[in-house]
Amino acid sequence: MGSHEQSHDHDHHIIGYGTHLVIYFGLLLLTGLTVAVARVNLGELNLWVAMLVATFKAALVILYFMHMKYEHKLIQFLFVIALLALFLPYGAVFIDYLHR
Amino acid sequence: MGAGAKAFYHDDAVVFAGMFQAVKKAGKNSSVFRAIAWVLSWILSTDHKRVGILYFVAxxxxxxxxxxxxxxxxxxxxxxxxxxFEPKTYNAMFTLHGVIMTFLFIVPGIPAIFGNFLLPLQLGAADVSMPRLNLASWYMYIIGAIMAVVSLFSNGGAPDGGWTFYAPYSIQTQTNVSLALVAAFTLGLSSIFTGMNFLTTIHRLKAPGMGWFDMPLFVWSLYATAWIQVLATPVVGITLLLTVMERTLQIGIFNPSLGGDPVLYQHMFWIYSHPVVYVMILPAMGVISDVLPVFARRHIFGYKAIAYSTMAIAGSGYFVWAHHMFTSGISDVARLVFSFITFLVAIPTAIKIFNWLATLYRGSIQIDPPMLWALTFLFTFSIGGLTGLALGAVVTDIHLHDTYYVVGHFHYVMFGGGGVGMFAALHHWFPKITGRMYNFFHAKVSWFFFFVGFNMLYFPMLILGVMGMPRRYHDYLPQYDFLNSVATIGSWIMVFGILYMFANLLKGLLSGEKAGSNPWNAKTMEWETQSPPVLHNFEKQPKMVHGPYDYEGEWVK
Amino acid sequence: MSSHAASHPQDAHSDNPHADYIGDKVGFWFFLYTELVLFGGLFLGYFFYHMKYKEAFHEAGSHLNVFMGAGNTVVLLTSSLTMVMSLTALQKRKKGLSLLYLGMTILFALAFMVVKYFEWGAKFSYGLYPGSEILQSSHSDGVIIFYGLYFVMTGTHGVHVVLGLLALSWMFVWVWQGKIHADDYAYLENVGLYWHLVDLIWIYLFPLLYLVA
Incomplete structure (x- = not known):
């Protein structure tokens, strides 16, 4: 693992204005969607749908606005570790709460 | 450091260089300005070695x-x-003892002192990745420490209720808990800065030819520790801030009278504070992995197993926190699951212990002071670890929770592990840091007093706890008299040993013999430069030509 | 092999401040992880109490102004767009355009705070704030907790917006002065990453607080 990290052929990938605009309109669309869906009463499902849409938006922001898609492998790898460390312990709290 | 260190360290790597140069120039004729310049050359220096020594002093x-x-x-x-002492005074005393020992001493601990000093040296780098952030972390530490000290003497009185600040007591007490919480938050920031720096340094600044499995195991332990510092500390940060807001704004989140749930506080507190137990112990394990091979003249047994088990301890540490909460009313399923995962932690820990023992087997063991401390670690930490098993099992924990057994257990782990590991590191790297050697005979005598006193102090606590003596009271029933007296006498002997040890080291610093660059004939990279190392550490970029534990000449690249 | 980069990490005196581009970004990402975990703690609290007080959260959330919340979402998304546009412009060596976009980002950030000010003001005028007599005497536990979380979460987010504003203004000056340019833009990129993170947090806060009613 050590050597390929330092052999940095980082190409300083530049994303064009056009891509940014496409992503931006996608984000606006999803915002509209989440507001619209919230007006329909789905009961329990409302929370999950809202979270799903938000996660789509978050993915767009991370992958394109935050460059993650074009990023150095090391940064991508560390990001996955951080997400796991974020969600697994927080999820484990509910082992307690759901069985009280 | 005293006058002895004055001559060694360069003054070049300072921030606000213009200001420093002006003071230095003024210092040509005035001893006062000379003194100021000397102080500035330390507290403005981004040199990782000086930052480490600043941490040491503080x-x-x-x-x-x-x-x-x-x-x-x-x-x-x-x-x-x-x-x-009055009961109230006693409550404040144990809280302060806990807060200072945890947040100001053992959590920054080995990484802040020896990690800062050694990490770039062991990697063959000139400094850490972000030297200015490194200095900033020391300032955050000092600011946090000052706030903690101020909280003692300002209005309301010294904080009470223990270092864990459990809600709802911590949101009701009139003492100055808020400031202590903000202090702990600031110290957390300092710890995060150190962690970010170490992770980036290890990923980016390994010497040419050094792969992940060529790093010294101390570096591996710092790597695992840094992950915990970065990913766990913010949880306690937000928890402490929520508690402050609870006290000032009544947001209700931890306050049962407003619909909040104090058990959530315990969850959030321990999600961080259990992993941080491994911040305290993992670097000590790294020290032991580096010291044992040197004085046994053998390569480390099971290098990869130790490296992986280090990461495994850090990873599993995130999933065991609820064993601090077995008696707090969490669900039975949670108790079962967390008790089970807790026992899993014993596996990587045992892997390390057995590998260390296998390293010693058939080695040519030289009992020099660092080795003596390392062997002490094996003994005291094993007692600490084994007594922990009784607390990981729900059934026995119900009996032992909040008794002196717990106090004895975590002092064996924290002091007998983290503390003793730090003393081992101190004796091992003292010649590298100061360029001088201490007296071996006095080092061993001071060790003897420490060892006897330590066990006299903490072992009776284990017995008292099983007998049922609760912790955190300023008084107890007469049937516990004898063992308590033994423990108190033990505390005198142990403190005498610690004072003796530091007196010996101080004498070594001031008038010890010149140690040379590699007095132990060790193989890791920090011994390849002079003692103490120059600014930016190496005259020219070192290359990896043999392994970190290549004592038997079998390293092949 | 980047041996020269490895042997001279940037320090106060390094003549090559751009020694380790990847290292700069890796280091900053570690900082972003700590921010994620910090907010994660708040989200944990939200989900924990959402399960406990489902009805009350429903009721309390319906008092929030969806129009203002959605408007602020659009404002933040747009500011994220201008932020990346600014970076792209700088990379394409168009300094003026880059400054224009950066300035727009700063304006949108200010707009966000202004809307937030009116929102908070309205809540205060109804007595819906932590520690208020009205909230504690005439509402259920769940509503008290909801508003506790609302103010803590939007407040913490707001603090990050303000810090982002300061950082953006600082970057504006540096781009203006030419300290940040097409060959050395790690600072601008990192501040951009921070700004997107602020956006990211809001993407979750908006539905949780305003819509799940």
Missing amino acids: MFSFFSVAVSLGIMMRLELFQSGQQF
């Missing part, structure tokens, strides 16, 4: 305060009945 100052508090608590507990 941390051991607070350590001595907390030790004094501990001695006073033991005096109070010498016999049943009130001896010297």
